[in-house]
Amino acid sequence: MVNEAANWVSAVAFERGVPHVYELRKHTYAELKSRGLGAQAAQHVIKKVRDAYTTLKANLGAGNLGRPGSRRRLKAETKPIVFRPEAAQPYDDRCLSWRYDAGTVSVWTVEGRVKNVRFVCSAGAFKTLQEHRQGESDLVRRDGVFYLIATCEVSEAEPYEPGRFIGVDLGIAAIATGYQAAGRGLNRHRRRQLELRRKLQKKRTKSAKRLLKKRSRSEKRHAANQNHIIAKTIVTEAERTSSGIALEDLKGIRQRVRLRKPQRVALHSWAFAQLTDFIAYKAKRAGVPVVFVDPAYTSQQCSECGHINDKNRASQSVFICRNCGVVAHADRNASHNIARKGEAAWTAGRESRVPATP
Numbered sequence: 001m002v003n004e005a006a007n008w009v010s011a012v013a014f015e016r017g018v019p020h021v022y023e024l025r026k027h028t029y030a031e032l033k034s035r036g037l038g039a040q041a042a043q044h045v046i047k048k049v050r051d052a053y054t055t056l057k058a059n060l061g062a063g064n065l066g067r068p069g070s071r072r073r074l075k076a077e078t079k080p081i082v083f084r085p086e087a088a089q090p091y092d093d094r095c096l097s098w099r100y101d102a103g104t105v106s107v108w109t110v111e112g113r114v115k116n117v118r119f120v121c122s123a124g125a126f127k128t129l130q131e132h133r134q135g136e137s138d139l140v141r142r143d144g145v146f147y148l149i150a151t152c153e154v155s156e157a158e159p160y161e162p163g164r165f166i167g168v169d170l171g172i173a174a175i176a177t178g179y180q181a182a183g184r185g186l187n188r189h190r191r192r193q194l195e196l197r198r199k200l201q202k203k204r205t206k207s208a209k210r211l212l213k214k215r216s217r218s219e220k221r222h223a224a225n226q227n228h229i230i231a232k233t234i235v236t237e238a239e240r241t242s243s244g245i246a247l248e249d250l251k252g253i254r255q256r257v258r259l260r261k262p263q264r265v266a267l268h269s270w271a272f273a274q275l276t277d278f279i280a281y282k283a284k285r286a287g288v289p290v291v292f293v294d295p296a297y298t299s300q301q302c303s304e305c306g307h308i309n310d311k312n313r314a315s316q317s318v319f320i321c322r323n324c325g326v327v328a329h330a331d332r333n334a335s336h337n338i339a340r341k342g343e344a345a346w347t348a349g350r351e352s353r354v355p356a357t358p
């Protein structure tokens, strides 16, 4: 209902050449109230619509929707902004209040205040919520379930001087080397999902399509959950051993990943990007130094003697150096290379940070 009201306000705004908030309020506030929205809710809808136009203008200006006259751009310019029924609803502290001791929220809806709505989250998230929640919360609905997305301002710890570096290999069969078990589990899950998807795709019915969409969302949630766990394991391990974390710069990863076909489908690049993000932000919070390194040759170079040869990688899992003869697990060899590059990058950075003594 709120998004329906937002669509109406959006149409008014568009007709009137997108006026300022106070001007827009003059034309819409009374009607919103008569539609049953409370004062707070009405204000919110108006602001949300105006903000959406500001964002659109910025995007147009930055050329994010193509050149003037392009189809995409014309589509955005010639019609009012539309809010999907499930679009996120932002709430500030006046409209939504949290009661942590009771585990509930009370929220202003179009029909007035609804109190004592129970919420659930993990113990870790609850602690963060209690200590750091700040600003607006978004209410969204997905697959019939309501989610509250709270904003938390978490301070970062001062990074320590790492004794060594842990190299995280995102690209090969294991999602993160040293944590192959977690990676393998994730792959197995994805493969199962993939088989199921193929079966559904053959069906081509409406209900099969709907199920597919739902599946892909739940798959993403599952992957995000796994990524959180892997990131946490890596960051905790780094913290425990006073190590830094070396991550591959993702820009080069697509070219480097050469996997058997089913795996190539299974390991989407967004999952890598997400894992990288998770590790980086968890590390920042814990004060674990993170460096990004060029992923070039990490799978072809020998971590013992430095020899680079594309034949060094004997198979998916085995590394045999053509120069010194060392035999190693391919993923482990690659992660050693990443760690070494990370150490070098950190040292170079430190030298440039510390002023030279005269």
Ligand SMILES: [Zn+2]
Binding pocket: 302, 303, 304, 305, 306, 307, 321, 322, 323, 324, 325, 326
């Ligand atoms: Zn070697």
